[in-house]
Amino acid sequence: MAKPTGTKPMRSDAVRSRRQLMQAATEAFAEQGVEASVSDIAERAGIGKGTVFRHFATKDDLLAAIVSENQFSLAATGERLAETEEPADALMQFMTAAIELQISNRAFCQVAHGEAHDHPDVRNGLAALERITAELTDRARRHGAIRRDITGQDVMLLMSGVYQTASPLLASQPHLWRRYLRLVFDGMRADTPPLPGPAPQTETTPSSR
Known part of the structure; x- marks a missing residue:
């Protein structure tokens, strides 16, 4: 043969x-x-x-390879949580892992906020993150664990927002972000008034360009 x-x-x-x-x-x-x-x-x-x-032909290619590896690893964490944890716990643990990665990895954080964002590897990794975030969010919503008008894209932006809110004080108060994550997650819970305005529209996946 x-x-x-x-x-x-x-x-x-x-x-x-x-x-x-x-x-x-x-x-x-x-x-x-x-x-x-x-x-x-x-x-x-x-x-x-x-x-x-x-x-790697360029430094950008090397950076993209490292960051996309982080992205797919985080997506795999989300997939595991979807299979093993209750819907609300899975979503909270995933959000925690995503924010911890932003805090511990400067390059991941910079790419998440715009650096090398258009590299195909990074875009593919981001698409994987968006898919699992949407899956975890939809699952939590179906089970009544979070409000009915929350979307996966909301959660993607909120994870970034928690980091950005706490980042000015991270050097002196490295765990402050957990306070804001709890505030955000409590605001996502069911039985709260409807949110004003439409949900955000993603502009980050390859299919949307």
Whole structure:
């Protein structure tokens, strides 16, 4: 039986250098944000800059790969919560995880608020996040755990808003965001007056462009 044709697998040393690169880039972007330099990332990984560019054509491609990995990991967390937790708990835990990621990872936060937003990898990761956020929100709404006029896009914006509200005081009060998340979530609960105006419309997924 003939072997399937396709892309040749990477050599073991290439696999190892890519793994080191991804780990170093993850740490550097989380700590320094999009300002992290390729030189610093290469030094952390113990490889040359040329090796970085053999794996990724540009720094933006490397950044997008790291951020999209974060996005899909967060989406996977949401999928697990949808299968294992009660609707209200699942949504609250997912919102908590999303805000914690924004706080702990500067690059993820910067991309979430506009940097490298148009890269295909980031847009695909964002689409995955929007899908699972909508699923968790719809599930909570169907079970009467949250108000009937809340949408997944509302929740996406609220998660960003909680971070932005607490961010000026994060250095001195690193857990302040939990106070605002609780205020937001309590406001999302059922048996409250209707919200004014229509729900927001997303402009971030590839299909909407």
